[in-house]
Amino acid sequence: MNDTQHAGAAAPLKVEIAEKTFRSAEDVIIAALRGLSFEVRQGEFACLLGPSGCGKTTTLRILLGLDREFSGSYQLPEGGSSRIAAVFQEPVLLPWRTVEQNVRLALSRDARDMDLDGLFDILGLSAMRSLYPSELSLGLARRAALARAFATEPAVLLLDEPFASLDERTADRLRRLLMTVWSARPTTALMVTHNLREALLLADRVIVLSSRPAHVLGIFEVEMARQARDTKALDDLVSDFRTRFP
Numbered sequence: 700m701n702d703t704q705h706a707g708a709a710a711p712l713k714v715e716i717a718e719k720t721f722r723s724a725e726d727v728i729i730a731a732l733r734g735l736s737f738e739v740r741q742g743e744f745a746c747l748l749g750p751s752g753c754g755k756t757t758t759l760r761i762l763l764g765l766d767r768e769f770s771g772s773y774q775l776p777e778g779g780s781s782r783i784a785a786v787f788q789e790p791v792l793l794p795w796r797t798v799e800q801n802v803r804l805a806l807s808r809d810a811r812d813m814d815l816d817g818l819f820d821i822l823g824l825s826a827m828r829s830l831y832p833s834e835l836s837l838g839l840a841r842r843a844a845l846a847r848a849f850a851t852e853p854a855v856l857l858l859d860e861p862f863a864s865l866d867e868r869t870a871d872r873l874r875r876l877l878m879t880v881w882s883a884r885p886t887t888a889l890m891v892t893h894n895l896r897e898a899l900l901l902a903d904r905v906i907v908l909s910s911r912p913a914h915v916l917g918i919f920e921v922e923m924a925r926q927a928r929d930t931k932a933l934d935d936l937v938s939d940f941r942t943r944f945p
């Protein structure tokens with residue numbers, strides 16, 4: 700049994716998943732999540748950090764309404780022109796539409812003509828608006844996917860390892876672009892990652908998950924201002940983190 704509630708814009712994203720199981724091809728029951736409970740406050744950037752296969756993507760799929768076979772409940776804040784936006788590892792762009800058309804198609808009809816200059820500018824996409832997805836590098840395609848997600852001004856933004864399989868320089872540039880666009884348009888955000896440094900660079904709070912079946916081991920608050928998180932500061936944050944979560 701599950702239950703989805705919608706709360707006011709100031710309400711947190713609240714997750715209370717009692718259990719989520721899968722049945723394997725060999726008919727074995729696999730418990731992916733058990734007693735998973737956490738909140739993301741309004742306007743906060745949180746990371747879900749956990750080992751490979753612990754149930755992170757499963758959690759996002761439940762929040763996106765793509766998987767309703769679980770016991771428990773969750774509550775999504777409301778607001779924005781769309782309630783929820785998602786950015787996945789693979790930026791699912793329509794190949795026969797330009798970058799700009801891909802972004803505008805995500806908008807509600809009455810917002811289709813909105814001014815997107817500022818958003819394209821922040822993401823360094825101004826010169827790529829009329830390109831087609833096949834003409835974009837992987838990094839540019841991810842930027843287009845971020846533009847599409849932020850353009851809808853969602854009440855919640857879910858990101859599933861959006862920088863995976865990029866070379867480290869491109870990934871780092873994109874992380875910084877994400878922070879610039881997020882700071883310009885603060886949005887309640889939950890990002891899945893298994894990259895500790897990435898989580899400590901981006902997040903206000905890191906929600907640390909156990910191995911499968913996932914539950915919360917603890918919360919690591921990153922109290923340092925984002926501009927101060929340079930290489931040395933990140934090394935210190937990593938060692939603080941390792942002291943708490945060996």
Ligand SMILES: Nc1ncnc2c1ncn2[C@@H]1O[C@H](COP(=O)(O)OP(=O)(O)OP(=O)(O)O)[C@@H](O)[C@H]1O
Nearest residue numbers: 721722723731750751752753754755756757758893
């Ligand atoms: N449709 C499915 N059928 C059976 N088992 C599944 C299914 N989807 C996920 N699982 C299993 O549930 C567990 C959690 O999977 P999930 O993809 O949520 O993990 P994850 O934390 O996102 O992993 P990663 O970091 O490697 O992407 C894994 O053991 C996975 O094999």
